Amino acid sequence: MKIDQLINEIRKKQSFLCIGLDVDLNKIPKHLLNEDDPIFAFNKAIIDATHHLCVAYKPNTAFYEAYGIKGWQALERTISYLNKEYPEIYTIADAKRGDIGNTSTMYAKAFFEDLGFDSVTVAPYMGKDSVEPFLAFKDKHTILLALTSNQGAFDFQTKSLDGLELYKHVLQTSITWKNAQNLMYVIGATKAEYLSEIRQIIPDNFLLVPGVGAQGGNLQEVCKYGMTENVGLLINSSRGIIYASQEKDFAQSAARKAEELQQQMHLVLSK
Numbered sequence: 643m644k645i646d647q648l649i650n651e652i653r654k655k656q657s658f659l660c661i662g663l664d665v666d667l668n669k670i671p672k673h674l675l676n677e678d679d680p681i682f683a684f685n686k687a688i689i690d691a692t693h694h695l696c697v698a699y700k701p702n703t704a705f706y707e708a709y710g711i712k713g714w715q716a717l718e719r720t721i722s723y724l725n726k727e728y729p730e731i732y733t734i735a736d737a738k739r740g741d742i743g744n745t746s747t748m749y750a751k752a753f754f755e756d757l758g759f760d761s762v763t764v765a766p767y768m769g770k771d772s773v774e775p776f777l778a779f780k781d782k783h784t785i786l787l788a789l790t791s792n793q794g795a796f797d798f799q800t801k802s803l804d805g806l807e808l809y810k811h812v813l814q815t816s817i818t819w820k821n822a823q824n825l826m827y828v829i830g831a832t833k834a835e836y837l838s839e840i841r842q843i844i845p846d847n848f849l850l851v852p853g854v855g856a857q858g859g860n861l862q863e864v865c866k867y868g869m870t871e872n873v874g875l876l877i878n879s880s881r882g883i884i885y886a887s888q889e890k891d892f893a894q895s896a897a898r899k900a901e902e903l904q905q906q907m908h909l910v911l912s913k
């Protein structure tokens with residue numbers, strides 16, 4: 643998907659919400675376990691109930707890989723369903739990949755060509771030749787981990803190297819890479835106070851911001867310091883939305899949680 647389509651969709655829906663499809667069979671309503679494909683049945687119900695409130699979905703592949711071949715098939719059915727029924731929705735494969743060049747090319751083919759995702763999350767640790775193979779794909783985005791939402795972000799990412807924090811090296815260096823226009827970055831919602839400085843290095847790139855809801859990040863703070871003229875933010879919530887209820891009304895409950903966030907986003911956008 644082209645970035646302009648995403649921006650139009652954000653304006654139309656007054657939402658920059660991304661819903662994380664992190665499906666755990668221990669947490670979904672029990673009645674779905676009788677379905678042939680409980681993961682897909684859960685995702686389909688959540689998507690049908692929330693698609694008008696969000697602009698993106700982000701399945702984290704760990705939650706599918708954990709169930710072997712059946713999990714991967716559920717991932718495939720989910721992305722096919724989204725691409726067929728809701729082609730206006732932006733899709734993110736949260737796979738956190740990255741390897742030597744020829745291997746990265748195969749990862750990129752898997753997520754962009756075979757599965758048909760619009761974007762994939764990638765770890766920057768192996769550097770330029772591990773990321774450029776992803777960037778080579780036209781109208782696809784590579785979402786580079788920059789400053790993550792977890793406590794471990796302080797182990798390496800904020801450490802100073804030649805007088806500059808490591809995550810800033812990631813930002814500054816990656817914008818010089820070939821096809822850097824296809825980059826987005828992950829910045830955790832729990833790190834909102836870093837966003838002003840981040841925006842000085844990457845004023846326009848879209849940011850995927852996970853960590854509101856279950857991890858305690860604050861939506862208003864993120865918007866205050868991270869929003870651009872074109873919005874420039876995709877704010878993700880997974881558990882806070884999809885596990886709002888474990889009863890038969892789970893999809894409607896998820897929609898109510900999504901609507902709470904969408905309404906807050908609408909307020910921010912109308913200021």
Ligand SMILES: O=C(O)c1cc(=O)[nH]c(=O)n1[C@@H]1O[C@H](COP(=O)(O)O)[C@@H](O)[C@H]1O
Nearest residue numbers: 702736763790791830852856857879880881
């Ligand atoms: O790349 C990510 O999406 C990600 C980066 C990060 O810094 N923190 C983070 O929580 N995530 C992912 O975002 C989702 C957050 O889920 P909730 O905490 O349930 O909303 C999970 O799929 C995480 O793997």
